[in-house]
Amino acid sequence: MKSQSMQDLVKKIFSDEKTKAQFVSDPESVLSEYNLTEPEKKAMMGTYFKLGLVTGDSRQLEAEVGPMGLWV
DSSP states (O other), X not given: OOOHHHHHHHHHHHHOHHHHHHHHXXXXXXXXXXXXXXXXXXXXXXXXXXXXXXXXXXXXHHHHHGGGGGGO
C-alpha cells in the first residue's frame, strides 16, 4: 500500500471494532471518511466483495491461500 490514507483505513478497521462493524454494514460510509483516490476505493471494495473482511483465522483467507500452498 502506497497511500497513507489507505494504510490508516486498514489499521483502523482491524484495530477498532466499531469501525469494523460499520465497514461491514456500510463500507462506503467508512471509505468516505478517508482521502482515498478512486482506484484505492475500487481496490478496497473489490477485495472486500471478493473475500469479505479477511482476518488471520478466516475461512476466506484459507480458501484463497490454501490452493497456492503447493507453490510455496
